[in-house]
Amino acid sequence: MGSLLVDENAPVSYSAPPGSVRRRTFLEGAAALTGGAAALLAAAPARANSPIFAHGVASGDPLPGGVILWTRVTVAPEATPGSGLGAPASVRWEIAADPSFTSIAATGSATAGPDTDHTVKVDVTGLAPATDYYYRFTALGTTSTTGRTRTAPADSASPERLRLGVVSCSNWEAGWFSAYRHLAARDDLDAIVHLGDYIYEYGRDEYGGRHGAVRGHDPVHEIVTLTDYRIRHAQYKTDPDLAALHALRPFICTWDDHESADNSWSGGSSKHDPAVSGDWRDRRAASARAYLEWMPVRANGSGDNVRIYRRLRFGTLAELSMLDLRSYRDREAKAVTGWREIDDPARTITGKAQMDWLTAGLASSPARWKLVGNSVMIAPLVFPPLEPATTAAFTSVMGLPQAGIPVNGDQWDGYTADRVTLFRTLHERGIGDVVFLTGDIHSSWGADLPIDAANYPGGPTVGTEFVVPSVTSSSIGELLKAPPRTIAVPIEESIKGINRHLRYIELESHGYGVLEVTAARATMDWFYVLDVEDPNTGVRLGASYTVASGGRMAPSPAPIG
Incomplete structure (x- = not known):
């Protein structure tokens, strides 16, 4: 399976207007639509x-x-x-x-x-x-x-490449949607993959950016009813940068939690109070109905029984499986009291039917690259991922999950049995060239996916994960309230030092990813807008990672640009 190499300083193929350089070079002009697309x-x-x-x-x-x-x-x-x-x-x-x-x-x-x-x-x-x-x-x-x-190409076709814009987490109040504008300026994308949190449910001024809300949500209260969700979707569709991108490229979307409510699961949400907001099933059905009305997605079923996990082919080059990791999951295990629940084989993030569909599809796919649209991070992020014997002894004595203490139980780390099932299937069936595309955590990550994180880089890996930053939603770096690239940098290095399979981490910047797939490799470029609170901001290339087909590490070629 593939491993990752980075070239963080390779030039980007955009030209920067004079005097516009901030923090780094590699900027793009502020025109809303430029070049071939316009x-x-x-x-x-x-x-x-x-x-x-x-x-x-x-x-x-x-x-x-x-x-x-x-x-x-x-x-x-x-x-x-x-x-x-x-x-x-x-x-x-x-x-x-x-x-x-x-x-x-x-x-x-x-x-x-x-x-x-x-x-x-x-x-x-x-x-x-x-x-x-x-x-x-x-x-x-x-x-x-x-x-x-x-x-899309014909199923039997062998296209030379597939190029996708990849985005997630676009909070209206936290900033301007300049990432969409810069994607619209490109004329080389086949589609846009949106990995969730297309809208946010919060009331006005409840969840802004570094300096508060740059613009106000409608309606002003937290959205709960069908009317509320319809109004909120409509507001987002009026953003000119999002509208321009929608008019230029087909979108491939899934939902995460904020299309309904924060940290949602099959039976509720950590922020849903039935005494205040009514029955969860009614709210969930209302959010799903509005989503399907306002989004260009295919789905089966209706109400709270909507199925949106689905698969799209791009000839023999790539197949994209879009997951739904909210509708069927169990409630998140709580820290300390629920740590041992994390390993319970009865707990699920996908639901059995979706897991069967996913593993069967990956095993039978005729495409070289198996892409997975995955709303929450699947790479292990735990403390401590020691060598296997030490980890087992430590977690047993301390009453902790077998793989270590999860940082975020809302991710696959909180549902380890499903991850073990998926990773073992990939390994035992020899399914190669698997790339997970992920959003959710408002930061950028590049990871190898080891069977045993504590043993990395020894032992097999079963794929790669590319996590894209938020379009606008507040990042970890912003929550630290420190100057850019100061406190966040040693934190990034510390996390990589403990979790060695995490090859690239950037905790601060907003923007988007561009994924290029060829028969030989899959390459992700991370692009970061310079100032999410400036509607005319430029963009820089942050990093570029490449995974070679059927191999491990290889020198990274030039970024996509």
């Missing part, structure tokens, strides 16, 4: 979003022959999101191979009504694989802005 859309008869299509257009879940198209129609001034007001309206959609819509590939009509908050989601089929398409909607005599999307 040029492509400029050729289309695109219109600025009118009041009818105030929430933009989006696409998602690309297949070789199809893609989801999405929009929301404001049928009347009073028909605001969540209001339930406004009559149904007929909406025509078109998708074409050219931005002038002279070569229509498919067209049809749908109804935007109050039962779906006047959103429209169409699963278009009959398209050609590996093809750029342009799409638009027309309703009430008005045509939306033009969006662009791309279908």
Whole structure:
């Protein structure tokens, strides 16, 4: 399996405007859309979003022959999101191979009504694989802005590369969504993978950034009801940087906890009080319904029985399994009193059906690279990961989990039986080239995944994990309230010294990842915005790691840039 090497100082292929360097070089200009992406859309008869299509257009879940198209129609001034007001309206959609819509590939009509908050989601089929398409909607005599999307390669195709933008944790109040703007400026991405916390549920001024909230949440209270969740999703869709990225690239998304409530599990949330907020099942069903209305994702079921874990193929090069690690998990074990529960084989983070689906899919995948969209960190982060005999003796005497004390029981560290099952399956079946893409913890990590962390680097590893930073949500470094790259640096080094399989850690910066997969290697570039509280901020390349197919460590090639 692969191991990681870093090149933190390789040049990035963006040009920096004069006088804009802060902390490091490698900056990008502040234009919202630059380069090829803007040029492509400029050729289309695109219109600025009118009041009818105030929430933009989006696409998602690309297949070789199809893609989801999405929009929301404001049928009347009073028909605001969540209001339930406004009559149904007929909406025509078109998708074409050219931005002038002279070569229509498919067209049809749908109804935007109050039962779906006047959103429209169409699963278009009959398209050609590996093809750029342009799409638009027309309703009430008005045509939306033009969006662009791309279908996946044919299952039998062997594409030279796959390139994905990877993001998570975008809190409206904590900063501006500049990471989305910089991703939109690239013209080399096949899709955007969003690993959860697309919205946040907090009330206004409850969870801002380093200096408080840069902008206020709507509604002002913590969201609980279907109306609340609809309003919050609608607010996020009005962000111009997010809207631009949605209009340019298909999204592949899963949810984490903040789409419903903090630290959620199958039966509740650490922040949900039934006496105040009502039955958890009602809240969970409301959050899921609003999510499916407002997001371009495929799902099965409804209410609190929605299944969103799913798999997407990119020819023989890669297959992406998107997980749902909130709907089926047991409650998080509590520190001290619940430490021994962590090893209980009856406890689960995936649920049995999803684990069976995941392991079977990884074992049977015809693709070279097995990518896993994973909302919470799977790499062990424990104290102390001593050599195996010492760890066993220490944890037995102290009454601790067998692998050591977990730092965060909300991660896979709190559900060790599922991780053991998954890792052993990968090892025993010889499943190689597995890469987990992860969000959640508002920081950047690159890790080898050993069968036994205490024995690393001895013994086998079963894959690699790349954890991307938050788009805006407060980082560990910010919570330390220290100057950048001061206190956080020795903490990072200390963690790596104790957990040797953790090869790269950056605890402070916000931004995004860009993953490139070729037959020979998988490379992750971490990009960091310079100031999340500046809507025009630039970006720098933070690090680049490469995992060679079928091998361990190899010199890292130049970053993707």
